[in-house]
Amino acid sequence: MLTNTNSGFFAYLRRDLLLAYRRKGEAAGPVIFFIMATTLIPLGVSPEAKSLEGISAGIIWVMALLATLLSTDSLFASDFKDGSLEQMLIAPDLLVMPVLGKVVAHWLTTGLPLTIVSPVLGIMLSLPSSALSPLVAGLAVGTASLSLIGALGAALTVSLQKGGLLLTLIVIPLYIPVIIFGSAMAQFGIDGLSWGSPLAVLGTLLAMAVVLCPLAIAAILRLTTINQ
Amino acid sequence: MKFQFENLPDFIAMDGHGFYVWAAVIVAALISAWLIISPLIRLRQMLKDIAQEVTIENIHKSEGEGSK
Amino acid sequence: MDWNWFHRMGSPRWFYLVTSRWMPWFGAATLILLVTGLVWGMGFAPEDARQGNSFRIIYLHVPAAFLALAGYFLMASAGAIGLIWKMKLSYMVMKCAAPIGAALTFVALFTGAVWGKPTWGSYWVWDARVTSMLILFFLYVGVMAVGNAFHSQEAGNKASAVLALVGTVNIPIIYKSVDWWFTLHQPSTIKLTSAPTMHPDMFQPLLVMILGFYCFYALALLLSVRVEILKRERKTAWVREIVGEHLTLKDSGLR
Numbered sequence: 001m002l003t004n005t006n007s008g009f010f011a012y013l014r015r016d017l018l019l020a021y022r023r024k025g026e027a028a029g030p031v032i033f034f035i036m037a038t039t040l041i042p043l044g045v046s047p048e049a050k051s052l053e054g055i056s057a058g059i060i061w062v063m064a065l066l067a068t069l070l071s072t073d074s075l076f077a078s079d080f081k082d083g084s085l086e087q088m089l090i091a092p093d094l095l096v097m098p099v100l101g102k103v104v105a106h107w108l109t110t111g112l113p114l115t116i117v118s119p120v121l122g123i124m125l126s127l128p129s130s131a132l133s134p135l136v137a138g139l140a141v142g143t144a145s146l147s148l149i150g151a152l153g154a155a156l157t158v159s160l161q162k163g164g165l166l167l168t169l170i171v172i173p174l175y176i177p178v179i180i181f182g183s184a185m186a187q188f189g190i191d192g193l194s195w196g197s198p199l200a201v202l203g204t205l206l207a208m209a210v211v212l213c214p215l216a217i218a219a220i221l222r223l224t225t226i227n228q
Numbered sequence: 229m230k231f232q233f234e235n236l237p238d239f240i241a242m243d244g245h246g247f248y249v250w251a252a253v254i255v256a257a258l259i260s261a262w263l264i265i266s267p268l269i270r271l272r273q274m275l276k277d278i279a280q281e282v283t284i285e286n287i288h289k290s291e292g293e294g295s296k
Numbered sequence: 297m298d299w300n301w302f303h304r305m306g307s308p309r310w311f312y313l314v315t316s317r318w319m320p321w322f323g324a325a326t327l328i329l330l331v332t333g334l335v336w337g338m339g340f341a342p343e344d345a346r347q348g349n350s351f352r353i354i355y356l357h358v359p360a361a362f363l364a365l366a367g368y369f370l371m372a373s374a375g376a377i378g379l380i381w382k383m384k385l386s387y388m389v390m391k392c393a394a395p396i397g398a399a400l401t402f403v404a405l406f407t408g409a410v411w412g413k414p415t416w417g418s419y420w421v422w423d424a425r426v427t428s429m430l431i432l433f434f435l436y437v438g439v440m441a442v443g444n445a446f447h448s449q450e451a452g453n454k455a456s457a458v459l460a461l462v463g464t465v466n467i468p469i470i471y472k473s474v475d476w477w478f479t480l481h482q483p484s485t486i487k488l489t490s491a492p493t494m495h496p497d498m499f500q501p502l503l504v505m506i507l508g509f510y511c512f513y514a515l516a517l518l519l520s521v522r523v524e525i526l527k528r529e530r531k532t533a534w535v536r537e538i539v540g541e542h543l544t545l546k547d548s549g550l551r
Contacts, residue, residue, distance in 0.1 A: 156458065256407060
């Protein structure tokens with residue numbers, strides 16, 4: 001019956017990466033937002049290193065979160081509009097595989113670039129150098145969870161016209177544990193403490209998300225897009 | 229168990245905390261009252277609406293039956 | 297096992313008729329319990345040694361917070377039943393429970409803030425419980441917003457139910473995270489409840505208020521669900537019969 005349980009995953013991973021590559025400008029949006037919005041903080045608050053030091057980790061995390069949210073909206077939307085979502089739903093393979101493929105592609109084009117850019121922003125916001133590694137490590141793991149959880153919201157709002165704002169509303173409370181432990185990692189780095197334990201919690205959250213979210217997303221897609 | 233205050237003005241003053249305590253009571257009371265009153269208002273409106281629908285239907289039926 | 301009773305419960309008509317008999321009891325119980333509890337707590341319970349009279353707000357804050365949280369789980373359970381057994385009545389309960397829970401969450405937040413000012417000097421403290429309560433409010437708003445966003449009632453119900461369940465799974469995670477985060481930033485342990493062991497003279501009225509709020513919640517929910525049932529089943533004969541009865545009894549007020 002199922003030719004290869006992984007086939008949906010790689011197929012959709014490749015597909016979404018290819019689509020992102022073709023629309024490079026659109027794909028770069030979150031990173032550009034990340035950089036620009038973060039730049040607003042010194043302008044809005046204070047350029048002094050002393051003021052920025054304490055809040056820099058948190059700011060970067062919040063901005064990364066918002067940047068991820070921006071791009072999550074379109075995760076399933078274009079597929080819904082052109083009918084390829086339906087194709088996904090009626091395919092004989094497990095629905096979780098294409099879903100996971102798309103989410104991984106989303107992370108590769110959003111979370112990963114954000115993580116790579118973050119040290120630069122850290123330096124710009126006077127983040128102490130001891131906090132740079134925990135910042136990057138935290139973002140790498142955390143943004144993956146953000147992509148998974150965000151996809152839940154995207155699935156819920158996929159058939160709606162003005163889904164974007166509603167998506168934000170739904171997803172932000174669910175993001176809170178990730179941001180707490182993620183920015184705590186960087187904070188521990190600033191204070192010179194060992195940041196292993198918040199990383200472990202982030203990892204646990206990611207593990208749970210990887211298992212649970214695709215299942216929930218598949219169920220949501222089936223429930224809300226049939227008979228619209 | 230005795231009443232904790234000397235008289236009514238003392239009760240309202242609550243030893244200086246009166247503003248806070250009564251603000252809490254009033255807001256809680258207002259919101260709770262709304263949670264009961266709102267469905268009652270909707271009920272009354274719903275009854276009226278359904279009665280109206282029935283009336284209109286009956287009019288249509290009697291018009292339809294015409295010569296019955 | 298005979299599950300007929302369960303499926304019968306899913307019949308809006310059965311539900312409406314059965315609850316008709318309960319309403320006056322819930323109404324009376326709510327009134328008696330709340331008035332008793334409030335008068336007792338406001339006037340007769342001894343004042344707190346440290347907090348003075350502001351602690352009396354506890355008689356509103358704690359029950360509201362309890363019900364706000366319990367109400368969320370009730371809403372999510374109703375959603376789950378709706379999803380699994382496709383019971384429309386269950387979806388109605390979920391839909392009606394949402395604004396009630398959100399309102400109670402707001403009451404909990406407001407009373408908590410007003411309690412905080414005289415006691416700890418500021419209206420808002422980002423401690424674990426307050427912050428979690430705020431997030432609970434956001435979760436409620438999300439469920440309501442999602443439910444209303446869809447054209448098809450069916451799809452909206454399913455989406456709300458799923459979101460409510462996702463929220464349920466997240467509530468303990470969120471609470472634990474916020475708790476950890478708060479203790480991280482506030483090494484001084486500020487005990488934001490009154491002393492863990494409350495004197496019975498203070499605790500008894502609290503119990504009465506909590507019971508009263510439970511009855512109140514049931515009353516508000518049933519009232520709301522019954523209107524919803526009438527709305528959905530408006531074309532049926534039994535509803536029309538009831539409407540007819542009400543209109544002939546216009547003078548005796550609402551029932």
